Amino acid sequence: MDRYGGSVAGRGCSVNGWINLRAIWEIVVVGLVAGAGLPALFAIGLRALGTPGKGRVKVSDDDFIGGSRAGIAIAATCFAVVLAAIGFGIYIIVISGHGAK
């Protein structure tokens, strides 16, 4: 991930030619990882969070916390990864968007 961010930032917008296939390719791949992979991870977290646990008395229909310890731990990990990825993305945008030109 780090190597990736570095290489992209280095090229910035100094690309010549009619079509920048490499940039498009990167947008598709990173787009799929970030734009589809992260939502999937969020969904995994949500599902884990909803796993019913022992200590739960009554779960109402729109309650999405099931009460399983393991479930909560998995959910927390998923959400943390999602948030970290978003933070990293914004960080890259900020440094490369002001550094170039």
Place this chain on the structure above:
Amino acid sequence: MSNDVVLALVIITGLSFDFTNGFHDTANAMATSIATKALGPRTAVGLSAVLNLVGAFLSLSVAATIANGLVSTGLVTLTVVFAGLTGAIIWNLITWLFGIPSSSSHALIGGVMGATLAAAGSHAVKWQGLVSKVIIPAVLSPFIAALVATVGTYLVYRISGSMREGSRRHGFRIGQVGSASLVSLAHGTNDAQKTMGIITLALIANGTVAAGARTPLWVIVLCALTIAAGTYAGGWRVIRTLGKGLVEIDPPQGFAAESSSAAVILLSTHFGYSLSTTQVATGSILGCGLGKKGAQVRWNVAGRMGVAWIITLPLAGLIGAISYFIASGVGGTAGILLDLVLLIAISAAIYWRSRSTRVNRKNVNSAWTGMAAPSRAGVAP
């Protein structure tokens, strides 16, 4: 001295464009959240406005593309920039009237190119810059966004399929607020910069700053505030078309669509591509219809948008060119003032026309009946 008056008029017109850009594009970030009731309409536009404001300060690579990459700055005069902005504003208002989520960016680029062509001929346009930085991203971005959203929607439904319906809706509504916020932020990083780029271009044309200069801070601040104000005004007609017209959206779909939009827009900002956030958002929303089993996509609505997208560049360019001929025909400050009067008159006429078929935060979620406005005034209910 009169040059400074003209410069001031150009900057005011630029900010007016920025405002239309804001309200035309509120839909990109918030249409799905409003449609699934993850956020109330007023909260949605408020949140989006604040995040656009923040986003505008995050990056400047798109502003650099606009200011230096598309037209030969040496051949651009203030009149050209002014005429281009006129074309962009009028086209934005027309598409808003019809509730079509067309690209504000293309309206702007088309307008400025049209005016440049009219003023200096085709050698003043950097065609290669236009094709590689505008046309190709424009053609590809909706497809990329649709692909990402289709995969995302499919995965999300696959994974969350066994959850209880109520808890799933609730959980993904929260996710939606997060992803829609990111789109708003991304919109700020990409779209606010377009006006910054244009105003920088005007400052270069006037000799106030040197060619290739960075965008001055006061330009960044003004543009950020204006696009936030426009976003808060909320383009309800466009919100309705995107939220209700294309696909009936459930929270998991809205979440997947917004995540896809955010990722694609932020990546493109990173490469200095001035792509259309509107086209990305629309592609994503189509994708979230394709990725869910049994969901319906209204292809006739999508087709109408496609047509609008294709004609946006040339028509905004045509209006920009006409506007340039009017201004330069009369000449000097008087010519620009005449253009300004025409611009205000046309804008007022469009606004007046919109009042007969109002869309606002109260009827934005009414059932889709094939038109932007739910029902004509005077027709029940």
